[in-house]
Amino acid sequence: MGRAIAESFLRLGDAVVLSDVGAPLASHPDYEVAPPDHLSQAAAELDALGPVLPVACDVTDEEQVEALFDAAVAEHGRVDVLVNCAGLAIGLTPVTELTLRDWQVNIDVMATGAFLCAREAARRMVPRGAGRIITIASQAGKTGMPLLAAYSASKFAVIGLTQSMAAELGEHGVTVNAICPGTIDTPLLAVQGGVYQTFSGAAGRSEDEYRRRLARQIPARRFGVPGDVAAAAVYLASEGASFVTGEALNVTGGQEMH
Numbered sequence: 589m590g591r592a593i594a595e596s597f598l599r600l601g602d603a604v605v606l607s608d609v610g611a612p613l614a615s616h617p618d619y620e621v622a623p624p625d626h627l628s629q630a631a632a633e634l635d636a637l638g639p640v641l642p643v644a645c646d647v648t649d650e651e652q653v654e655a656l657f658d659a660a661v662a663e664h665g666r667v668d669v670l671v672n673c674a675g676l677a678i679g680l681t682p683v684t685e686l687t688l689r690d691w692q693v694n695i696d697v698m699a700t701g702a703f704l705c706a707r708e709a710a711r712r713m714v715p716r717g718a719g720r721i722i723t724i725a726s727q728a729g730k731t732g733m734p735l736l737a738a739y740s741a742s743k744f745a746v747i748g749l750t751q752s753m754a755a756e757l758g759e760h761g762v763t764v765n766a767i768c769p770g771t772i773d774t775p776l777l778a779v780q781g782g783v784y785q786t787f788s789g790a791a792g793r794s795e796d797e798y799r800r801r802l803a804r805q806i807p808a809r810r811f812g813v814p815g816d817v818a819a820a821a822v823y824l825a826s827e828g829a830s831f832v833t834g835e836a837l838n839v840t841g842g843q844e845m846h
């Protein structure tokens with residue numbers, strides 16, 4: 589999703605700083621975060637569209653996040669738009685089996701990571717009196733679901749963060765919004781222990797059968813694609829959205845309606 593969002597902004601003529609974690613997570617070394625060359629490869633592929641600066645950063649690390657924003661300002665002089673997009677699928681288990689470690693990594697990456705990036709962005713946007721902060725939350729940030737306690741809690745957290753920051757930063761010309769994607773076909777769902785494997789297993793179905801049934805339950809009768817989310821990010825960053833703040837915009841094909 590982050591890559592598709594970067595591509596959309598590049599196509600509008602913007603300069604982009606693209607970031608991803610540069611090494612396996614210390615707390616979960618077996619979890620497939622993006623491989624080490626993923627970021628440089630993505631940046632090289634996007635480079636033809638416009639300026640892309642790849643900067644490796646673990647969003648849970650305060651110093652690395654500060655360095656990421658310093659690098660962006662050093663390269664481009666300012667930050668107009670932040671899109672928080674880091675995420676993972678760990679600990680999709682019944683809550684009685686959810687370990688503290690799995691709970692913590694969800695909160696660290698998706699809630700604390702979003703906070704650290706949003707804070708660094710705000711520190712640079714407020715003095716300029718302009719900026720857009722966009723966080724990719726989830727439909728799981730609006731409605732809880734079985735096996736998603738930690739993930740869902742982290743996504744509810746960023747919607748609260750979004751609303752509080754929107755209330756604070758409106759007078760400084762900074763809008764703060766969340767996007768709540770539904771089922772978007774990305775590696776996050778397909779990863780070992782992710783949504784496809786876990787929910788098809790719980791239903792006693794093959795992953796293919798699970799996916800077909802799920803698509804039939806979505807009013808739009810399809811899964812989303814990263815471009816659906818990128819289009820929402822472009823809208824929230826646009827001049828036309830200057831009066832939209834504190835919003836959590838569903839991009840779910842009708843799966844979530846509040």
Ligand SMILES: NC(=O)c1ccc[n+]([C@@H]2O[C@H](COP(=O)([O-])OP(=O)(O)OC[C@H]3O[C@@H](n4cnc5c(N)ncnc54)[C@H](O)[C@@H]3O)[C@@H](O)[C@H]2O)c1
Pocket residue numbers: 589590607608609621622645646647648672673674675676697698701724725726727768769770771772773774775776777
């Ligand atoms: N795919 C979906 O259906 C869906 C639905 C709702 C919300 N989301 C959210 O959308 C966002 C993007 O997810 P995606 O589907 O593109 O998944 P993805 O796995 O393709 O991308 C997530 C990226 O986050 C990176 N990441 C993980 N930990 C990090 C860390 N500590 N620091 C920096 N980067 C880190 C991963 O390396 C990966 O490249 C996530 O926040 C996810 O929770 C996804």
